[in-house]
Amino acid sequence: MSFRFFIYIVSEAVRSLIKNRIMTIASVLTLGLCLFIVSMSFMLAANLDYMLFQMGSRMGISVYLRADLSEFSRHALESEILAIPHVTNVEYVSAEDALGRFRDQLSDNTSQNGPTVLDGLENDNPLPASFVLNIESVNYWDFVENELNKLKDQGIENVALGKQAANYLNTLNNVLRVVSLVIILGLGVISMVIIFNTIRLAVNGRKTEINIMKYVGATDAFIRGPFIIEGVLIGVIGAGIPLLISYPMYDPVLSLLVRVLLVRGFEFRSHVYIFSVLITLCLVLGITIGVASSITSIRRHLKV
Amino acid sequence: MIVAENITKTYENGAKGLDSVTLRINQGEFVFVVGSSGSGKTTFVRMLLKEIEPTEGTLIVNGENLCALTPKQIPFYRRRMGVVFQDFRLLSNKTVYENVAFAMQILGAPSRDIRRNVPSVLALVGLQRKAKAFPNQLSGGEQQRTSLARAIVNKPPLLLADEPTGNLDPDTAWEIVSLLDDINGRGTTVVVATHAKDIVDQMKKRVITLRNGVIVRDIEKGGYSDEL
Numbered sequence: 001m002s003f004r005f006f007i008y009i010v011s012e013a014v015r016s017l018i019k020n021r022i023m024t025i026a027s028v029l030t031l032g033l034c035l036f037i038v039s040m041s042f043m044l045a046a047n048l049d050y051m052l053f054q055m056g057s058r059m060g061i062s063v064y065l066r067a068d069l070s071e072f073s074r075h076a077l078e079s080e081i082l083a084i085p086h087v088t089n090v091e092y093v094s095a096e097d098a099l100g101r102f103r104d105q106l107s108d109n110t111s112q113n114g115p116t117v118l119d120g121l122e123n124d125n126p127l128p129a130s131f132v133l134n135i136e137s138v139n140y141w142d143f144v145e146n147e148l149n150k151l152k153d154q155g156i157e158n159v160a161l162g163k164q165a166a167n168y169l170n171t172l173n174n175v176l177r178v179v180s181l182v183i184i185l186g187l188g189v190i191s192m193v194i195i196f197n198t199i200r201l202a203v204n205g206r207k208t209e210i211n212i213m214k215y216v217g218a219t220d221a222f223i224r225g226p227f228i229i230e231g232v233l234i235g236v237i238g239a240g241i242p243l244l245i246s247y248p249m250y251d252p253v254l255s256l257l258v259r260v261l262l263v264r265g266f267e268f269r270s271h272v273y274i275f276s277v278l279i280t281l282c283l284v285l286g287i288t289i290g291v292a293s294s295i296t297s298i299r300r301h302l303k304v
Numbered sequence: 305m306i307v308a309e310n311i312t313k314t315y316e317n318g319a320k321g322l323d324s325v326t327l328r329i330n331q332g333e334f335v336f337v338v339g340s341s342g343s344g345k346t347t348f349v350r351m352l353l354k355e356i357e358p359t360e361g362t363l364i365v366n367g368e369n370l371c372a373l374t375p376k377q378i379p380f381y382r383r384r385m386g387v388v389f390q391d392f393r394l395l396s397n398k399t400v401y402e403n404v405a406f407a408m409q410i411l412g413a414p415s416r417d418i419r420r421n422v423p424s425v426l427a428l429v430g431l432q433r434k435a436k437a438f439p440n441q442l443s444g445g446e447q448q449r450t451s452l453a454r455a456i457v458n459k460p461p462l463l464l465a466d467e468p469t470g471n472l473d474p475d476t477a478w479e480i481v482s483l484l485d486d487i488n489g490r491g492t493t494v495v496v497a498t499h500a501k502d503i504v505d506q507m508k509k510r511v512i513t514l515r516n517g518v519i520v521r522d523i524e525k526g527g528y529s530d531e532l
Binding site: 002004005008015019208209211212213214215216217218219220222 | 411454
């Protein structure tokens with residue numbers, strides 16, 4: 001493409017956008033609104049997903065050990081467990097520690113320093129020693145369980161997975177992903193239909209112009225060029241609007257999320273992370289929708 | 305310049321637009337193609353524009369076999385041909401100057417050449433003072449002159465005019481035909497499809513008459529309704 005041709009198609013596109021300004025504004029606002037909803041959905045979904053990820057990695061798996069396990073075997077087992085993929089941490093909790101922790105929990109709950117029901121148990125501790133594992137994500141729960149089961153004959157008494165909670169988190173995670181994908185795809189299709197019709201109206205209004213261009217000897221690329229640039233410009237402006245609006249709204253949305261979900265102690269995705277994804281997402285969606293609508297609308301007018 | 309050998313066009317409904325037409329138009333000729341509605345004039349013009357293809361036969365224009373042209377070659381074929389339509393077909397959002405310049409932009413002409421050639425062509429058709437006017441600010445004759453300027457600005461070897469005077473009053477029609485004659489005098493082959501009996505009769509140019517898709521008469525320096 002020569003520089004002259006590029007300048008021509010860009011100036012023609014800008015001129016046409018200004019001339020058909022009502023159509024332009026309608027297209028940009030429609031696209032902007034749809035992408036704004038997409039942006040908001042993404043902000044929420046990305047942070048909920050991140051929170052669920054953090055929850056999953058914080059949940060420990062308790063691996064209870066047989067009472068007759070020697071120290072040597074215990075160290076060997078610990079190494080084996082650590083070697084299981086996706087296990088991030090293994091902590092040994094001796095029977096005494098377990099009792100101590102249980103006692104601490106009880107005293108926390110009762111807020112009393114007096115004698116407790118556990119006082120007589122030092123010499124007859126019913127709690128077993130255990131390993132407490134952390135894993136990367138709840139998604140690996142089943143995998144890690146299978147691997148632990150393979151090690152059962154090496155001194156494992158029982159594995160307490162908290163599997164219901166894990167499954168719940170996993171399901172929530174998957175539902176969230178599907179819902180956000182449906183929202184993004186649905187709004188993408190809706191805006192494509194609206195933009196397509198808007199641009200088609202604009203193209204239909206110019207079919208005589210296209211027809212004349214064909215008779216004067218314009219190539220399809222020459223005719224299509226300005227329309228594609230129009231699509232790109234509508235896409236870029238339509239993508240810019242939600243980004244400009246949603247950037248200052250990010251923190252208030254997070255505060256709302258915290259208030260609604262009553263959650264504390266979680267990290268949220270940074271502005272940089274969210275907006276690097278959103279800028280790409282909005283621009284790709286905006287430009288794709290704009291250009292696809294332009295190309296589809298103009299195609300039938302080129303057959304002269 | 306134009307060589308047609310047994311060209312036939314049968315439309316999907318079975319109607320014949322042209323039926324075994326054979327003709328030859330040489331470089332530099334001025335030819336009227338006349339005939340009543342449905343005679344095949346429009347079919348012939350549309351074939352020359354490569355808008356439709358003959359069902360049978362061979363049509364060679366400017367050395368190009370139109371039946372062998374690929375869709376990508378069509379724009380380049382059309383650039384070697386100026387076209388004037390009855391309804392002018394000007395771009396309403398462009399000025400007279402821009403409408404003419406547009407035909408050069410399509411060819412990728414440098415701005416310097418556009419700035420030099422467009423005013424001289426506008427002067428040739430007498431529109432130098434209307435360069436900044438938009439089509440809706442022009443009379444029919446002025447619009448057709450703009451269309452003519454656009455058709456010749458790239459100096460095509462062939463100028464095709466489809467009913468160029470159809471929407472014009474007699475005086476203006478004569479202005480246009482005189483311009484076409486001038487252009488022909490500069491070496492451009494001119495083919496005019498028309499109903500304008502008076503003009504054809506007075507110009508005394510070659511006249512090809514079509515009836516029901518068949519050439520029924522082809523006379524050098526003929527009239528519209530010479531004896532068959």
